[in-house]
Amino acid sequence: MDSAELLNLLGNANRRRILKLLAHKPCYVTEISEYIGVSPKAVIDHLQKLEDAGLIDSRTDDQRRKYFSIARNLRLEVRVSPYEFGTKSAYPANPEFEMPSCRHLSIDVGEEGAGNFHDLARELEHLQQLENELSLAQRWVQARLTDVRDRIDSGFENGDGRLYAELVSGLANGIDTVPALAREIEAPPEIVEEALHRLEDDEVVERTDDGWEIV
Template structure:
């Protein structure tokens, strides 16, 4: 699933409520409509969209169509003054790992699984904090780069291209798409920066030097 599709899906409150509900238990249409106090027609439309995206699936049980969450994804969005990033990852666990986990946990009582879950949740929180502080550093460093570039480059287009290259090497087409600027203008800016000795080209990719 791509990030744009997932964000479009999550941009609707009722779809978010459906996902939350289904994370508690599989439900049939009128049950969802009932619990969320939303008309069944609207629920059906949402379910259709969620199913087409592969986030939910349905199975027949006792003559009823039950919907359950099928997707296993993680979405991460970062918004900072010089940083905008969206990333979606499918979460997968290998069959061997799954078998190993089941063996490890099979003898545990619910209470122990509960403790193990708590441990994993706190590990997850620690990782999140570490990631947040890394992102704060990245954002601050990008601010510094933007200031530095503003001091050495007066042309707006050149400054914009240079800042984009700071975050990683790029081809002309990538820069053009990312900055919404025609490729010929980007190309001109790149060659001006090259003449100033600020960047170099290697195999059609541009690098800070």
């Protein structure tokens, strides 16, 4: 599921209330209908949309009652700044997913507990603190990114700085050929080519065998 589909789904307040309820406990249609004060027919319609998107699934118990629950882990990030409107959604994979080594980031992951209740509670606490710290760090990075883009922008006249800041961003994300950069920033290839040469003159970028990179 892509970010756009997810935002369309989450743009509805009743679907958000259903997800909130299902995160609390698995529920059947009548329960949801009573809890959120929406007709069973409308609830079934929302559940169908959420199930089609793979966000929830259902199982039928011994009394043939159908329970719905949240199917999987999912994370959506939206970043808005004067220079960026970006959405990103990702599945956090399975618990065996190893934290890869990072160049600029180190995390005290703590010891995995022996598995008794006390250790699990401590680990939950530790992970939630880590999650809060990561959010804080992301806010800090976003503020600095805007500041750097502002400073690049203000170094040029007529707002051309935006173009240069976007090109440098694209290169930093591994988009390194003229056609790919032109698609990314939605500008004609000739303008991208010309701007890259200007950046080359300033010794900001250089040509490689396959494309361009930041010096």
